[in-house]
Amino acid sequence: MEISTFELLVKRIAPPPADPAVARRVVQGYFLTIANLEDRDFTYQLEFHVSRPNPVDPDRNLAGNAFVAFDIAGENTTLALSPVMPSPVTPVFTTRFRLPAKQTASVQLLPDLTRPGLLNEANPDVEIRGFVRLRLPALRQGIFLRPQSNSPVKVLLNPEVRGTFLPNDLAARGGDFDQINYPLELASGKGLNEVEPDRGFFPIDPVIVSEVVNDRPPLDVINPPMIDLSLLSPTARAEVLAETLAQVDPSAENLNTVSDLLSKLEIPIRMEPVNR
Incomplete structure (x- = not known):
């Protein structure tokens, strides 16, 4: 099922020739709160379908620019963010996580600020957008992939955008920065949703x-x-x-x-x- 759009940013709020003294840099990520309403654990998969840049631009791709964090009620855990190969119509990256029964998790797609030199660039230009899809994937059992459920699985979903404005004198400032936080429209129009399980199949091996x-x-x-x-x-x-x-x-x-x-x-x- 489709959840919402997403947009990651590491760039100035106004591009040149705007005065950099007032055009602060914004770091923006995608946050999804998801609750498993069922009485058993399930493995979920998120797909991030990225708008294909034209011409090709490495700052418009999740590869090397983003990571996924996962948290239920403790410290963040980094999840694998894997490209789908061969590539479909648009670039797709996936991540999976196990969510216990009746538990709520935060899944975060965030810009990777550890990329060498990113925060030292005068005009960083990371801007990645697309849409997010949620699946209940069939899981491998022996040589087959089998569905996790025989019926749709209920979840609560709440997607958000969260961002931080970085001052130009970042090195001289403390940690009190201006922030933004706003909800995104759900594709279904409602927070309570049912995810159809993927059907089992025989993988090409x-x-x-x-x-x-x-x-x-x-x-x-x-x-x-x-x-x-x-x-x-x-x-x-x-x-x-x-x-x-x-x-x-x-x-x-x-x-x-x-x-x-x-x-x-x-x-x-x-x-x-x-x-x-």
């Missing part, structure tokens, strides 16, 4: 295509441990599926196994051997 037809080289795209087809565009999804199926050893046993898997995924394709 290197072992699945270890035996390939001699006249077809293995695909580079299947080298990662798993490809989540649900994150790809329809065209990319079809290409990955078609190329992978084309590399399966065409024995009757293998084709029957693949056909059964496709049937479970409700994909109307049946594979049968063809005499050449």
Whole structure:
């Protein structure tokens, strides 16, 4: 489900030629409060879909510019922020976290101020925006990915923007800075939401295509441990599926196994051997 938009900033509130004496720098992050209303623990996944800059600009990408912090009722824990490969229509970065039953957490997408020289730049220009999607991902059990629930899961959501204005004489000042904090509109229009669980599926793994037809080289795209087809565009999804199926050893046993898997995924394709 879509949650809201997001925007990260590390830049002056007014760009040059505005007088830098009055154009303070703002550091702005995205904060999501999420409560698991169910009676059991769940693993959630956030997807950050980033607007693609044109032309390419490293200051408009989450890679190297941001990190994710997670907190329930203690110190912040840093979560992995991973790019989706191969890239869908727009750059997508994901993070996962386990939220116990009836617990509330704060998940924060923040600018990485430890980037060398960032706060020393006269006119920093980190500006990254996009939208956020929440999923209840299927989890690996053996060789399958299985749904975490058979029904939608209830959550409470509250997205916010929080920012701090840094004075130009930062090194000479104390820690009392002006701040901003305002809520963002939820895509659903309400705080109480239900997240549909991802359906289980059979992941595309290197072992699945270890035996390939001699006249077809293995695909580079299947080298990662798993490809989540649900994150790809329809065209990319079809290409990955078609190329992978084309590399399966065409024995009757293998084709029957693949056909059964496709049937479970409700994909109307049946594979049968063809005499050449």
